[in-house]
Amino acid sequence: MPLRVGYVREHFCSPLLQYEADDKGKTFTLVECPSGTGQLISRLTNDEIDVAIALTDALIAGIAKGSQAYKLVGSYVNSPLKWAVITGSGSPYKQISDLQGTTLGISRYGSGSHTMAYVMALQQGWATDQLKFGVNNDIRGLLDSVNDGSTSAFMWEWFTTKPFADAKECRFIGAVPTPWPSWLIAAHPERASPAELTTFLASLTLYVREFQKPESRAGPSVEFIKKTFGYPEEDVKAWLQTVEYTSDCAQIHSEVLKRTLSVLEQAGAVTLQEGEKISPSQFVNKDVATLITPEEEEHH
Template sequence: MTTIKVGGVPEHFNLPWHLCIEDGSFQRNNLNIEWETFPGGTGAMCKALRDGSIDVAIVLTEGIVKDIAEGNPSKIVQVYVGSPLSWGIHVAANSSFKREEQLEGRTIAISRFGSGSHLMAYLHAQDQEWDTDHLDFQIVNNINGAVENLVNGSADYFLWEQFTTKPLVDKGTFRRVGIKNTPWPCFVIAVREEVLEKESIAIKNMIDTINNCTQDFKNIPSIDVTLANRYEQQLEDIQQWLSQTWWSDNQLKKNELKKIVDKLNDLKLIDNKNYATKTTFLW
């Protein structure tokens, strides 16, 4: 049996992985999947891929593309979630900010540099026609850190997945002042090159197994109730999320990759436009 260490965020997108672990789907394909949760998100997973503490990451597309451009020895093997990610733009509920326009020049809470919260802050600022050369960031590590820093005024706003943060909005901790959707598929599966070379058959079996689950995931009886209970969400929020989310078994298309690379270059977040052929892995 081949052991593969997989990392992902503690969010509803990754329930298919947990179901496959729990029902023995991976084991039936001679795979021992060791799951590690990363509350710190994409930046933390990119670091874990680099240092070899995980083999595979279910990671935000723009984050891993940037990190591969900067030398991460990994490849994108497949899109995992093909729909865009809906990022909520949050402020402390007791703050004076009521509209996105008031956030220009303010301090942005991010989990870490290179994370989705960091990169999406640039996309959001560019959409608002703000100066993206002088954005101010406060590293907060995770959602709990964002709560602490927004509430105490060390940071002013925070971008994170809309439905994951919805309970904090409902409780009156955060106020959401806007939404920013990614213009590309939101999650991909990235694998360390060393693992691809040594365990290509096992990786292929892993991907086939998860694809079989995601293909029918929405048809699982009462899956909305399961998601709501497991991730402490309101049922109507989960139903809305399910209606706008779809999983994928496709590879990242060249035009999608080009769009991401061009955007990162435009924002001066990477300076290498010629690495694209090294990013995706063809079976």
């Protein structure tokens, strides 16, 4: 049985799509999850997918809150994600500070749009336990909610939503970059064997390396994204200048776990019991992934 790999159809998944086109379903099939990371996690839980390429913060928060449905098996994108703060085209909100005390739109609880609302609140100095949310499932539901006034704003990746802002369907009133690398890879601990996962990650690494070579970024990668997603060339080039993929999909850096957990705890998105020590092996499937410590990092 080929692995069932859940993904969000965005420009970030371009190397994965190139891999799939060559693999033709031999080792894996793709399962699209348009609602984002919250949907990916629920599909892992419900035995609808075996592997997920999803947002770092939501994956780590899920395990910290006790999910047994997956462990981390690798890394995908090392650069931060730029989240746009998005409001309705005719709404009264002009800047992020105007949103205090309002109802924020999220795709679902446990999603990136949910955890990043806490990070934004932390940056703004708002009480995170006062945050109010409206669940709107996907990008279309979120856009409708800011335009009908049922929510004040929502957060989504900048370049994915820029076409909606260009079309005057919404307005950007700010941006919040993630304080951590943006995408990790998770898998159910029993449904996919270490050998299958190792093969998948090794091949994905080759496509990621090819995609981000300087000569690929100068032409083929731009063309692929334009053709696949229909984004304007200047947006694609601007994004490619900011993104940095991992050099090895089967490695996870222990500092990423620590830093992400620390910010999520400060933001109130994750609550650890007093004195509770989080061990990296709680999060990582070491039969598949190599955990890189800061000491090892110095020798690389």
